[in-house]
Amino acid sequence: MDWGAILCGVGTSDNIGAFEWAVDPDGNEDTADDIPDVINNSWYDPSLNELDCYSVYVPILQTLEVIGVAVVFSAGNEGPDPGTITQPHNININEVNAFTIGALNGNSSALPIADFSSRGPSHCEGEGSIKIKPEVSAPGVQVRSCVPGNEFALLNGTSMAAPHVSGAILLLKEAFPDLGGKDFKLALYNTCRDLGAPGEDNIFGMGIIDVFAAYEYLVNAGHVPANPYKERDLMLLEAKTSFYACENIVEPFILVENNGVDIVTSFLVEYGGPLETKSFVWTGSMSPKERKYISLEAFLPESDFDMITVSIVSVNDGADERPFNNSISAPIVLSERKKVVADIDETEKICKNSQIVLTSPLGTTGNFTTKWYDDIFDGNLLYTGNLLLLPADESDKTLYAEITYNESFGENAPEENPTPESSLESGLMFDTEFGFTLESFDVYSAQKHTVDVAVLNENNNVVHVISRPQTPIGKRTINVQWYIPPGKNYKLVKKLGKDLYGNKNVFNFPYTIDDVVTIKSGFKNGEAANEYLGFYNLRIKHTEPCGRVPYQFSSSQTDSITSEVLFTLSEDTVRLPNLLEASSLTENVSYVSWDMGDGTRYVDSTVTHEYLSAGTYTICYHVKDENLCSTAGLKDVVVLRTTSTEESTIAEAEEIILYPNPVSDVLFIEKLYKNLSENISVMIYDQNGSRVFSGEWNQGDIWKTDISGLPGGIYYVRLFGQKQVRSQRFVKF
Numbered sequence: 001m002d003w004g005a006i007l008c009g010v011g012t013s014d015n016i017g018a019f020e021w022a023v024d025p026d027g028n029e030d031t032a033d034d035i036p037d038v039i040n041n042s043w044y045d046p047s048l049n050e051l052d053c054y055s056v057y058v059p060i061l062q063t064l065e066v067i068g069v070a071v072v073f074s075a076g077n078e079g080p081d082p083g084t085i086t087q088p089h090n091i092n093i094n095e096v097n098a099f100t101i102g103a104l105n106g107n108s109s110a111l112p113i114a115d116f117s118s119r120g121p122s123h124c125e126g127e128g129s130i131k132i133k134p135e136v137s138a139p140g141v142q143v144r145s146c147v148p149g150n151e152f153a154l155l156n157g158t159s160m161a162a163p164h165v166s167g168a169i170l171l172l173k174e175a176f177p178d179l180g181g182k183d184f185k186l187a188l189y190n191t192c193r194d195l196g197a198p199g200e201d202n203i204f205g206m207g208i209i210d211v212f213a214a215y216e217y218l219v220n221a222g223h224v225p226a227n228p229y230k231e232r233d234l235m236l237l238e239a240k241t242s243f244y245a246c247e248n249i250v251e252p253f254i255l256v257e258n259n260g261v262d263i264v265t266s267f268l269v270e271y272g273g274p275l276e277t278k279s280f281v282w283t284g285s286m287s288p289k290e291r292k293y294i295s296l297e298a299f300l301p302e303s304d305f306d307m308i309t310v311s312i313v314s315v316n317d318g319a320d321e322r323p324f325n326n327s328i329s330a331p332i333v334l335s336e337r338k339k340v341v342a343d344i345d346e347t348e349k350i351c352k353n354s355q356i357v358l359t360s361p362l363g364t365t366g367n368f369t370t371k372w373y374d375d376i377f378d379g380n381l382l383y384t385g386n387l388l389l390l391p392a393d394e395s396d397k398t399l400y401a402e403i404t405y406n407e408s409f410g411e412n413a414p415e416e417n418p419t420p421e422s423s424l425e426s427g428l429m430f431d432t433e434f435g436f437t438l439e440s441f442d443v444y445s446a447q448k449h450t451v452d453v454a455v456l457n458e459n460n461n462v463v464h465v466i467s468r469p470q471t472p473i474g475k476r477t478i479n480v481q482w483y484i485p486p487g488k489n490y491k492l493v494k495k496l497g498k499d500l501y502g503n504k505n506v507f508n509f510p511y512t513i514d515d516v517v518t519i520k521s522g523f524k525n526g527e528a529a530n531e532y533l534g535f536y537n538l539r540i541k542h543t544e545p546c547g548r549v550p551y552q553f554s555s556s557q558t559d560s561i562t563s564e565v566l567f568t569l570s571e572d573t574v575r576l577p578n579l580l581e582a583s584s585l586t587e588n589v590s591y592v593s594w595d596m597g598d599g600t601r602y603v604d605s606t607v608t609h610e611y612l613s614a615g616t617y618t619i620c621y622h623v624k625d626e627n628l629c630s631t632a633g634l635k636d637v638v639v640l641r642t643t644s645t646e647e648s649t650i651a652e653a654e655e656i657i658l659y660p661n662p663v664s665d666v667l668f669i670e671k672l673y674k675n676l677s678e679n680i681s682v683m684i685y686d687q688n689g690s691r692v693f694s695g696e697w698n699q700g701d702i703w704k705t706d707i708s709g710l711p712g713g714i715y716y717v718r719l720f721g722q723k724q725v726r727s728q729r730f731v732k733f
Contacts, residue, residue, distance in 0.1 A: 070181025103140025120202030242547030273305030351629030420499030451497030
């Protein structure tokens with residue numbers, strides 16, 4: 001058994017008792033497989049002074065070395081003066097006992113010693129190497145370390161360096177299971193990369209450890225490494241659920257890898273909470289080194305719990321020969337939120353040579369966008385859009401729809417007679433259960449000035465900050481694109497700047513987007529306030545908390561006999577109140593239907609339709625042949641309010657701002673003057689004049705869209721409304 005123990009000292013008798021326990025943890029003198037391979041020590045015994053050279057620790061360390069245990073000590077944090085190695089680490093039975101570790105700054109390529117790292121020499125007797133301390137060094141500055149509460153922190157200390165060495169010894173033990181602790185200590189000691197003054201010294205010891213060099217040292221000494229592979233070794237790499245277990249249904253997924261030499265044909269998994277356990281048997285074929293994401297059976301918990309534990313019990317009806325990586329836990333949040341489900345016609349027959357219409361589970365229009373992936377959690381982004389037309393292939397597949405919502409909340413504007421708020425760090429206090437991106441917000445001011453805005457966390461540390469120069473009189477929209485992770489008691493505050501308007505008398509706390517974020521109160525003078533302060537019309541973006549929605553397709557081997565999908569529209573730009581006529585031209589069809597993009601559907605070959613409001617609508621034309629093979633086509637139609645015969649666009653170019661330019665993901669267009677049209681059609685064209693995007697700008701001074709799916713190149717934006725203007729150009733990279 002390859003494992004280590006960690007001892008943290010209390011007093012001499014406690015430390016000796018811990019060492020004695022480590023020799024026989026199970027209390028059975030007839031067993032030896034419970035003895036640890038490494039004992040990592042992060043403590044010192046201040047009662048010893050210089051008596052550690054002859055203390056009771058000496059026979060204890062001699063005994064542990066004889067039975068094969070590698071004892072590793074942190075050197076202490078009493079540097080930088082010489083002779084500061086803490087007791088009993090001065091003991092020098094031989095050149096590697098006691099094996100004492102100094103701390104380096106691994107974040108610098110020069111690997112300097114940390115100021116706090118204790119230095120030698122040992123105050124015990126001896127000459128040459130036997131007097132030098134520490135023996136070796138390892139990283140001990142800003143090391144990512146576990147802390148209570150399932151969290152991580154960056155910590156400093158020789159207590160961070162010693163575990164590097166203990167872990168290195170355990171790795172070597174995996175390769176050479178028949179060797180003892182002294183062999184591994186000597187291998188590391190003799191293969192260090194020298195640091196500081198040439199040769200061994202009382203600052204770095206022999207230098208920084210090199211595990212691979214130590215491995216080669218043992219091979220060159222004639223030791224044959226063990227075969228690292230077992231016949232049955234299934235690794236449980238991940239356990240995942242959606243952030244919310246919506247409708248209180250837990251749907252676990254696991255990622256496993258066959259690290260053995262046998263093909264895995266079955267394995268048994270147990271999973272659940274503290275009061276209930278479910279079982280799942282997987283059958284199939286998994287080759288060596290193959291990984292699979294596997295969906296476990298969903299279940300409705302009988303009790304409330306916040307952590308699901310998954311364990312592999314057996315592999316191929318036998319015990320896993322390396323069980324240490326067979327159990328893992330993942331947090332869950334039980335929620336009554338309704339799940340989003342796929343909108344799929346189960347009777348649809350997808351045949352060869354046909355096309356699939358892919359519709360977002362929430363429909364085609366609304367304050368959301370849909371991205372399509374090939375995996376439930378990670379995977380590759382395949383498509384973007386709420387309505388897509390895809391060629392059918394001859395294989396079954398599953399796509400996963402990720403819905404991203406764009407929502408606004410909070411007060412829209414100050415009250416009629418707003419009061420300027422002069423307090424610094426005044427604003428709003430909020431919680432977020434799920435996490436979101438704060439895209440923008442509005443502020444109102446009585447005079448021009450520069451305002452600094454920040455988000456503070458529960459500990460009042462700055463998470464995000466922006467300085468907005470020359471905020472004008474009246475309303476100003478500030479774009480930030482800040483991601484806010486889940487947490488409590490965040491504050492959105494004014495850090496610097498002159499007064500912003502706030503609502504002293506008009507407020508409706510709490511302001512909530514269900515399962516995502518809640519504005520609890522105002523905030524000023526370091527505490528909650530029952531006033532709405534400073535920030536209006538908060539616009540956020542967040543994904544669906546219940547996770548991605550699976551779409552399963554089964555393709556038929558039947559040939560579709562329809563000709564090329566053909567249909568015509570009387571015009572692709574309709575001016576209200578004109579009618580649109582659509583006609584089917586596809587041959588060999590037995591069924592025709594139309595979805596006009598505004599919720600209206602028809603089943604005739606030729607239809608006439610009246611749109612009631614302006615906008616850009618995607619018409620879906622759907623046909624079936626005599627084999628009931630389904631295929632479809634899409635076309636956009638732009639509906640304008642004006643009845644003018646001239647194609648017109650809004651505002652002069654200098655009256656709008658397009659940014660950033662060049663752009664990678666999200667393109668913004670901002671109005672500079674309030675007298676511009678409130679209803680604008682936005683078109684984006686490529687260099688060939690082909691329209692690649694169309695949308696509506698119906699409200700607000702800022703319009704944005706995600707263009708991450710467009711290839712790099714030059715594009716043109718045209719805005720259609722009530723006034724004439726030329727196009728604006730931007731570069732996508």
